[in-house]
Amino acid sequence: MSQRLAAGLARIGVALRGQAWTHGAARGLTPTQAQVLALVRARGPIRLTVVADELAVTPATASAAVAALARKGLVEKRPAPDDGRAIAIHLTPAGRREAQASAEWPDALLEALEEMSPAEQAVLLRLVGTIIRGLQERGAIPIQRMCVGCRYFRPNVHDDPGAPHHCDYVDAPFGDLDLRLDCRDFESADARLGADNWQRFVAYARGKEGTS
Amino acid sequence: MSQRLAAGLARIGVALRGQAWTHGAARGLTPTQAQVLALVRARGPIRLTVVADELAVTPATASAAVAALARKGLVEKRPAPDDGRAIAIHLTPAGRREAQASAEWPDALLEALEEMSPAEQAVLLRLVGTIIRGLQERGAIPIQRMCVGCRYFRPNVHDDPGAPHHCDYVDAPFGDLDLRLDCRDFESADARLGADNWQRFVAYARGKEGTS
DNA sequence: GGCGATTATTTAGAAGTGCTAAATATGAAT
DNA sequence: ATTCATATTTAGCACTTCTAAATAATCGCC
Numbered sequence: 150m151s152q153r154l155a156a157g158l159a160r161i162g163v164a165l166r167g168q169a170w171t172h173g174a175a176r177g178l179t180p181t182q183a184q185v186l187a188l189v190r191a192r193g194p195i196r197l198t199v200v201a202d203e204l205a206v207t208p209a210t211a212s213a214a215v216a217a218l219a220r221k222g223l224v225e226k227r228p229a230p231d232d233g234r235a236i237a238i239h240l241t242p243a244g245r246r247e248a249q250a251s252a253e254w255p256d257a258l259l260e261a262l263e264e265m266s267p268a269e270q271a272v273l274l275r276l277v278g279t280i281i282r283g284l285q286e287r288g289a290i291p292i293q294r295m296c297v298g299c300r301y302f303r304p305n306v307h308d309d310p311g312a313p314h315h316c317d318y319v320d321a322p323f324g325d326l327d328l329r330l331d332c333r334d335f336e337s338a339d340a341r342l343g344a345d346n347w348q349r350f351v352a353y354a355r356g357k358e359g360t361s
Numbered sequence: 362m363s364q365r366l367a368a369g370l371a372r373i374g375v376a377l378r379g380q381a382w383t384h385g386a387a388r389g390l391t392p393t394q395a396q397v398l399a400l401v402r403a404r405g406p407i408r409l410t411v412v413a414d415e416l417a418v419t420p421a422t423a424s425a426a427v428a429a430l431a432r433k434g435l436v437e438k439r440p441a442p443d444d445g446r447a448i449a450i451h452l453t454p455a456g457r458r459e460a461q462a463s464a465e466w467p468d469a470l471l472e473a474l475e476e477m478s479p480a481e482q483a484v485l486l487r488l489v490g491t492i493i494r495g496l497q498e499r500g501a502i503p504i505q506r507m508c509v510g511c512r513y514f515r516p517n518v519h520d521d522p523g524a525p526h527h528c529d530y531v532d533a534p535f536g537d538l539d540l541r542l543d544c545r546d547f548e549s550a551d552a553r554l555g556a557d558n559w560q561r562f563v564a565y566a567r568g569k570e571g572t573s
Numbered sequence: 574g575g576c577g578a579t580t581a582t583t584t585a586g587a588a589g590t591g592c593t594a595a596a597t598a599t600g601a602a603t
Numbered sequence: 604a605t606t607c608a609t610a611t612t613t614a615g616c617a618c619t620t621c622t623a624a625a626t627a628a629t630c631g632c633c
Contacts, residue, residue, distance in 0.1 A: 150482060150538060151474040155377075155466060157489040157542045162374035163396075164501045165367075167417030170591075179591090179618060184375075197582065205379030210620050212583060217618070234581040234628045254367060261495025262363040269488060270362060276477075276485045277369040283473025289376045326362060330369045382620080391589060391620085409611065422591045424612060429589070446599045446610040 161258070168256050176247060177221070181206075181214045183251050186240075189224060190248040191331065194237040196229065202291045223247055271325040278330060282347070294335030296328050297350055298343055301336065304350040373470070380468050388459060389433070393426050395463050398452075401436060402460040403543065406449040408441065414503045435459055483537035490542060494559070506547030508540050509562055510555055513548065516562040 169180035178186070181204065188203055189195055201211035215238055218224045223244035229235035240248060262270065278297060284290050296302045301318040312324040318334050329335075338346065381392035390398070393416065400415055401407055413423035427450055430436045435456035441447035452460060474482065490509060496502045508514045513530040524536040530546050541547075550558065 151471045152466075153542055154474050154482065154486060154489065155468065155470050157486070157493060158370075158373055158470070159377055160502065160505065160542070161370055161489065161492055161496070162377050163415075163417050164496050165371055165374050168501060174592080181619065198580085203375075205375050206619085207621065208582065209584085209622080213619070216583095229581095232581080232629075234626095236582075254364075256367065257496055257499035257501035258367050258370070258492070259363045260499060261492050262366050264495055265488075265491060269491070270366065272484060273488045274366060274369070276481060276488070277366065277373065279477060279481070280373055280470070280473050281369065283476055284373070284376050284469055287469035287472060289380060289469035290372065293372065330365055330372070386621080393590065410609085418591065419593085420611065421593080421613085425590070428612095441610090444600075444610080446597095448611075 165258060168254065168258060172254060172256070173251065176251060178247070178251065179214075179217075181210075182218055182223075185211075185214050185218060185238075186223060186244060186248045187252060189238055189240050190245070190252070191333075194227075194239050196235050197238065198235075200238065205290065218244070267326060274328055274330075275325060278328065279351075281330065292337065293330060294332050295330045296332065297347060298338055299332065299335050300338040300342060301334070302338070302346055304346055377470060380466065380470060384466060384468070385463065388463060390459070390463065391429075394430055394435075397423075397426050397430060397450075398435060398456060398460045399464060401450055401452050402457070402464070403545075406439075406451050408447050409450065410447075412450065417502065430456070479538060486540055486542075487537060490540065491563075493542065504549065505542060506544050507542045508544065509559055510550055511544065511547050512550040512554060513546070514550070514558055516558055 166180060169183060173180060173183045184204055185200055188200060192199070197208060197211055197215060200215065201208045204211060204214075215224060215226065219226055222241055225239045225241055226236045227239055229237045262273075265273070278295060281290070281293050281295065282297060285292055292298070296314070296316070297304070299318075301316055303315040303317060305313045306315050307313050307322050309322065309324075312322040312327075314324065314328075315322050337343075378392060381395060385392060385395045396416055397412055400412060404411070409420060409423055409427060412427065413420045416423060416426075427436060427438065431438055434453055437451045437453055438448045439451055441449045474485075477485070490507060493502070493505050493507065494509060497504055504510070508526070508528070509516070511530075513528055515527040515529060517525045518527050519525050519534050521534065521536075524534040524539075526536065526540075527534050549555075
């Protein structure tokens with residue numbers, strides 16, 4: 150069963166890579182380079198090591214990708230202010246433009262997702278979040294900056310079924326459709342709070358989605 | 362919203378590629394080569410063009426990957442019996458062993474999926490199927506050999522909520538947990554039957570999964 | 574204050590991915 | 604038979620990705 154699911158997800162992954170190629174080809178970007186660009190855009194000045202971890206490649210590979218981007222004038226490698234060994238990767242103005250333009254995937258995948266009902270999207274978002282959580286628990290990917298796992302997240306505290314959660318950072322209620330998988334303002338919850346929140350979050354989902 | 366979902370799926374894709382590397386490294390296989398091997402194993406003797414389409418790469422790239430596998434003695438390129446221009450890619454005995462061994466991903470992803478409840482798995486399987494259907498409708502991936510889209514598939518014809526569908530090929534009822542995304546016995550339904558089946562399949566899912 | 578261990582990054586070398594464009598060979602159709 | 608289309612390969616290029624080793628700077632400990 151899990152094999153079938155994994156195969157299906159792998160299939161989507163293949164499509165994603167393919168789209169990334171054709172999409173990036175117009176701009177002279179490889180998928181890896183586009184990923185790095187998106188990462189720097191999302192996170193601001195960033196270390197090489199972080200890039201390597203996020204992309205699940207070795208530092209050597211990350212170094213090559215960043216060098217390629219630097220050659221194209223899209224990023225700059227500056228010395229890190231707080232560590233003489235490290236570099237801080239910055240976007241150049243041209244890089245910022247490219248990153249912006251590449252960020253909008255006019256993708257078949259996007260269209261396919263938009264075809265689904267909001268309810269389906271919400272369920273899928275939850276399930277994808279669950280998988281990502283499982284992956285980061287097993288060390289396959291670094292900590293994802295998502296609501297579940299954030300110290301500001303308070304799941305299922307409101308009665309409104311459309312917006313049962315609360316974000317202490319912006320101090321506002323929100324619903325499943327607004328769950329973030331990569332939030333700018335994420336701050337890691339401690340182990341205890343994280344576990345509690347997960348329990349509360351999942352219990353509710355189980356009740357809603359059906360049998361079993 | 363779709364952007365967030367796409368980003369999440371891309372994240373899972375990154376993890377998948379990473380795992381494929383470490384998993385294949387032990388056997389001296391790159392992810393691409395492992396994919397080709399798996400494909401030949403699943404489909405029997407196969408054309409180069411099919412490999413290229415399934416992997417969403419150009420024939421040139423597929424040719425290189427197959428050549429690498431042939432160099433390692435895992436596949437054989439024989440002339441296709443029915444077309445002098447084409448080749449039929451066969452597994453060698455060694456290739457069959459490798460394919461078998463590589464097929465079992467002892468992956469973080471698998472573990473993460475197995476952690477989910479059967480109900481969640483069933484829902485995810487449906488949603489992944491929906492996405493794949495959307496992708497193939499848009500030509501991003503070739504026709505997937507899945508139940509929805511097969512001429513033998515008859516969705517929601519039984520009263521048993523655990524096994525509402527019926528497969529005319531094996532003449533047996535089955536449930537959401539047994540839906541195939543890549544079935545050996547798939548035969549394409551004609552456009553009309555395919556559309557009808559999809560309607561019937563989705564209508565039921567909507568009712569079950571919730572609001573909207 | 575200085576030495577060794579750790580960490581951040583780069584380089585070298587090798588195999589492979591993936592592209593476009595052009596070559597080769599066979600099949601299909603007029 | 605000629606022409607067009609299809610299946611595969613080759614050549615050339617840029618990049619990915621690995622491992623292993625080099626370089627440099629920080630950290631911890633005495």
